Amino acid sequence: MRVLVVEDEPHIAAAVERGLRAEGFAVDIAHDGERGLFLARYGDYAAIILDLMLPGRNGYDVCRTLRTEDVTTPVLILTAKDGEYDEADALDLGADDYLTKPFTFVVLLARVRALLRRTAPQRPAVLRAGDLWLDPGAHRCGRGDATLDLTPREFGLLEYLLGHPDTVVSKAELLHHVWDAGFEGDPNIVEVYVGYLRRKIDTPYDRNAIETVRGVGYRLDGRGG
Ligand code: CA
Numbered sequence: 001m002r003v004l005v006v007e008d009e010p011h012i013a014a015a016v017e018r019g020l021r022a023e024g025f026a027v028d029i030a031h032d033g034e035r036g037l038f039l040a041r042y043g044d045y046a047a048i049i050l051d052l053m054l055p056g057r058n059g060y061d062v063c064r065t066l067r068t069e070d071v072t073t074p075v076l077i078l079t080a081k082d083g084e085y086d087e088a089d090a091l092d093l094g095a096d097d098y099l100t101k102p103f104t105f106v107v108l109l110a111r112v113r114a115l116l117r118r119t120a121p122q123r124p125a126v127l128r129a130g131d132l133w134l135d136p137g138a139h140r141c142g143r144g145d146a147t148l149d150l151t152p153r154e155f156g157l158l159e160y161l162l163g164h165p166d167t168v169v170s171k172a173e174l175l176h177h178v179w180d181a182g183f184e185g186d187p188n189i190v191e192v193y194v195g196y197l198r199r200k201i202d203t204p205y206d207r208n209a210i211e212t213v214r215g216v217g218y219r220l221d222g223r224g225g
Contacts, residue, residue, distance in 0.1 A: 001046040001136075001159070002026040002177065003112065006036030006062065007078065008054050012101075016049065019105040020112075024139065024152035024159070026180050033057030040066055040073065044177070047115055049108075050095070051078045060093055067094035074119040076111055078103075113137065127162035130224020132201060132209055134162050143205055143224075153178065154197050157190075161210065165222035168213050194218060 003025045007013040010031070017027045028043060030036035033054040040048055040062065048066075052059035063075055077098040091098065097115055099108060117137060126135045134141035136159060142148050150158065156178040161169060171190040175183055194210055202209055202225060209225030210218050 001116070001156070002028065002044060004028050004030065004036065004039055004043060004045045004048045004073075006030045006033065006040075006048065006054065006059065007051040008032060009051070012051075012078075015105065016108065019109065022152055023109060024155045026156065026178055028180060031055075033059065033062045037062045037065060041069065041071060045073050047112055047119075048073050048075045049078065049112070050075050053080060060089065063093045063095055074115045076108075076115055127159065128224075129162055129165050129209065129220060129222050132162070132224040134159055143201060143207075148200055150197070150200060153193060154200065157193055157197055158201065161218065161220040165220050168217050168219045170217035173217070 001024075003020055005013055005016050005020070005027060007016065007029070008031050013029050013031065017029055020027045025046075028039055028045075030039050034056045036048075036050065036054070036059075037057060039045075050059045050063060054062070059077060063077065066073070066075070074097075075095045077095040078101055079098055080101045096119060097111055099111055125137065126133055128134075131144040132141075133143075134155070139155070140147060141150060141155065141158060157174065160174060160177050171187055174190050175187055179189070194212075198210055201207075207225040209221050211221060213219055
């Protein structure tokens with residue numbers, strides 16, 4: 001899942017980015033409102049974390065503009081106690097929740113997860129393919145009764161594949177959704193991570209859940225391989 005963070009204070013943006021990535025989210029950062037609005041319009045985000053006091057276009061304006069344009073991505077507003085706007089304003093302008101600075105990352109993460117649960121009721125609580133399962137809310141996955149220990153990136157990769165069973169997913173699509181928009185490394189990184197994932201979800205169980213579709217991408221067997 002991708003999250004957009006619009007925050008002009010570099011240390012806050014960096015801390016939030018680091019924390020979300022460690023939890024398996026792909027993260028894009030915008031340091032001003034104009035860039036934030038651009039990304040929010042065209043990016044495919046599960047949620048937007050939006051600071052109110054931003055250079056150029058402020059968060060108030062970004063949120064209102066998105067709602068006017070029928071962009072319904074859930075928005076968590078960050079407000080400062082002594083800011084120009086307060087919590088009531090944040091909700092009035094179409095945000096889904098707000099958090100007052102300073103905040104701890106634990107609280108931010110809990111709010112983001114609650115927001116995702118609340119605003120995406122169509123998302124199945126647990127993704128399944130045969131005996132392979134992944135619970136995004138609890139951040140756990142496994143095969144049958146066995147729990148799998150995946151790194152955040154492996155988890156994100158499996159989550160995306162389980163969300164698109166029996167469908168060929170290209171490397172570019174995986175890079176876009178599981179890595180970050182600004183990723184400029186070797187696209188073969190996807191191959192490397194699919195390899196890691198297979199070693200954890202397939203090899204020990206003598207299964208083959210992730211099929212390579214040569215020259216195109218990967219397909220997750222809806223029966224779990
Ligand atoms: Ca700010």
